[in-house]
Structure formats: C-alpha cells, structure tokens
Amino acid sequence: MKNVLIYTDGACSGNPGVGGWGALLMYGNAQKEISGAEEYSTNNRMELTAVIEALKCLKEPCKVELYTDSSYVYNAFVSGWIWNWLRNGWQTSNNKPVENQDLWNELMILTRVHRLNWNKVKGHADNPYNNRCDELATKAVAELKKTLQHNNEEC
Helix, strand or coil, X not given: CEEEEEEEEEEEEECCEEEEEEEEEEECCEXXXXXXXXXXXXXXXXXXXXXXXXXXXXXXXXXXXXXXXXXXXXXXXXXXXXXXXXXXXXXXXXXXXXXXXXXXXXXXXXXXXXXXXXXXXXCCCCCHHHXXXXXXXXXXXXXXXXXXXXXXXXX
16 A cells, blocks of 8 residues: 655635635655635635545555644544534534535545545644645635636626
C-alpha cells in the first residue's frame, strides 16, 4: 500500500459566497496540485470538497497522512462526531440536521477505500504546504469571481 501525504484547504469570499478549494498530494518525489471553485458555497463545504477531490485522485487504496486546518473536518473523524451523527440519524447533538450530508456521505465512502490518519495544522501559519493549499483555494475563488464578473458585463 502506497504512503501518500495530502494537504487541503478551503476558502470562501463571503460565507456563503464564491468558494474555492485547493489540495497538494505528495508521493515520493512526485507532487500534484489540484483546485476548484463553486459560485455559491460555504467555507465548510470547500474544506470538505478539498479532501474529497484529493482522495478521488488516488488510483488505488493508499495509506494517507491527511493534513487540514479545518477543525470541522478534523473533529468529525478524530473526535467521532460523524459516528454520533450517523447513530442519531444525521442529527447534531442539538437535534438539528447535520449540514453538508451529501459531502459527508461521499467522504465516508472514500475513507473506507483508504487508510487515513488525520492531522490538524494551524491555518495561515508557517506550514508551507498548508499555505500553498490556501493560495490554490483563494486563486480559484479570484478566477471564478473574475469569470462571473466578465459574464455579467456581457449581459
């Protein structure tokens, strides 16, 4: 089983607003950067999307060291929130529906394929890989906003 390092980050201009995500995958000496954006999203959705899209890039089951600055994503697995949500029929401890169930379900499927070890990093700090993911995510937001502005000017 291959050992892969993945760093992820999400960003949002407004929350909700234009959202972007970025990920950096590393295997041996190889690195791959991926990113994307959505016209209307939230920061949490983009954090989840970054992890999902990164895991979808893996062509076979891998051991993954996954690094995120998102407490939302990290705690769902490390603190067991997701298992409580499942037990409670996708309800939070406050008996409210869990947000982003579509993405949580997709991520759960991917976590069954790969062996993940979750790591929390401090955002906007001195981690160059996390900072690079932030750059990818914010660049994706800026590019989509520019495209949307251009399209609106043409109308």
